[in-house]
Amino acid sequence: MMGKILITGGAGYIGSHIAHEFSDNDYEVTILDNLSTGNVSLIPKNAHFFQGDFTDHTLLDTIFNDHKIDSVIHCAALIDAAESLVKPIEYYRENSAKTIELIAFCDKKNISKFLLSSTAAVYGNPISILVDEETYCRPVTPYGSSKLMAEQFIGDFSRVTSIKFGILRYFNVVGADPKGRTGQPNANSSSVFSSLCRAALGKQECFTIYGNDYDTPDGTCVRDFVHVSDLANAHRLTLEYLSNEKSPLLMNCGYGHGFSIMQLINTMETVLEKKMSYEFGARRNGDIVQIIACNDKMRKKLNWIPKYDSLNEMMSTALKWEETFYKSNLG
Ligand SMILES: NC(=O)c1ccc[n+]([C@@H]2O[C@H](COP(=O)([O-])OP(=O)(O)OC[C@H]3O[C@@H](n4cnc5c(N)ncnc54)[C@H](O)[C@@H]3O)[C@@H](O)[C@H]2O)c1
Structure with missing residues (x-):
């Protein structure tokens, strides 16, 4: 032990x-x-x-x-x-x-x-x-x-x-456990990824992007x-x-690189092989515009070698979880 x-x-x-x-x-x-x-x-x-x-x-x-x-x-x-x-x-x-x-x-x-x-x-x-x-x-x-x-x-x-x-x-x-043992338990999670998965699986009508006029490459927020x-x-x-x-x-x-919310949608469309329905909403109070982790300290001290640093991997594990968990638990 x-x-x-x-x-x-x-x-x-x-x-x-x-x-x-x-x-x-x-x-x-x-x-x-x-x-x-x-x-x-x-x-x-x-x-x-x-x-x-x-x-x-x-x-x-x-x-x-x-x-x-x-x-x-x-x-x-x-x-x-x-x-x-x-x-x-x-x-x-x-x-x-x-x-x-x-x-x-x-x-x-x-x-x-x-x-x-x-x-x-x-x-x-x-x-x-x-x-x-x-x-x-x-x-x-x-x-x-x-x-x-x-x-x-x-x-x-x-x-x-x-x-x-x-x-x-x-x-x-x-994302979610690649072995499918756990994932996001909260059906109403406000996280952007959860909301995107719900929209992708038709559990919510449309995905809302809060703000598309930020000072970022495509106007949407960027996250690590x-x-x-x-x-x-x-x-x-x-x-x-x-x-x-x-x-x-x-x-x-964090991984030390980021993706915009628009890039998330584009990747989800590739994963799903179909177009997503989305709309632009007003900016939300308290949203950070863009932020990326310098992870040198963690990598050096712990010799941390991430295994799942791919947007496709993050999305497919999250989607798989949402499909099975919500089918079995929440109907
Ligand atoms: N999800 C993210 O992207 C993210 C990012 C940065 C930091 N965090 C931090 O990670 C931690 C976990 O977040 P999460 O996303 O798993 O959230 P979560 O809501 O899924 O998990 C929080 C857990 O704490 C339990 N809990 C809440 N208050 C409690 C209390 N007073 N006594 C006992 N249990 C209590 C809840 O039932 C829940 O199981 C939090 O401290 C959060 O601030 C999360």
Whole structure:
């Protein structure tokens, strides 16, 4: 057995992929999730599952005592940047205040490592499109600010604790487990990829592109899309690397190149071999225009070699998931 890890939000989209990555590699996996957006059918069969809030101390006590947790991967969060503009209290409470409370609990339990799911949203609209970890952070939504606050707390706290912290700033996470065990559980996910898949499969009438007059090559936003299984692998490599590293270890996680929303549609048409129906809508508040990860740090430190860095691969795994999961679960 490699180690005993707790994944908060492990029944969610990214957390469940991380759970499979660790379970596949001989870790004992425990999941704590309140199932607000997650789905327990996505988790590995041999994982322990607890339903509840990640700041429920009684439940946490049971989990830590019964399963001798040595590392925590904290994925649970509120994740919708647009929603955060109208619900800032919820976002700061869940993503900042409660994360601090969880870390304080972990410190009392003397865990050795803690990974935080952070986000490229901490950068806001950067001056240069390619951002590295030194790029100045100027989030434009409460979602981005609430994650940056958690990062800053970790920066301060790591001076006085023995916990080794890893902070991974994910770019746009897409695709699904190539073995078909898990994928996006949320039928109403606001992510651009999910919406594109729904439109491709006829579950929504038309795909809306929010804004086509941005200062980008084709006027639509540009994103660094990263396959969720490569991201999950980066978590395992980070956890295994952390022991001898200065804490906190902060790393971007993206492929280092981007695609516009229009390019997504063109690729989807190639994958489907038919035309997509789409329309142009107004710009959305809080949307970042274009951003791409400089991933040199992660590649060098972890020797991270992505396996699924192809838009076709990302789309076909996502489409396959949407087809089978929604057929079996949601009708
Ligand atoms: N999806 C992306 O592209 C993306 C990009 C950057 C960062 N992230 C970060 O990755 C993490 C996971 O995101 P995701 O896309 O898998 O979202 P998700 O909504 O699928 O997963 C979040 C999980 O956390 C659970 N949860 C939420 N609040 C909880 C609470 N208080 N207690 C216990 N469980 C709770 C939900 O039920 C869900 O299973 C988040 O921290 C998010 O900020 C995601």
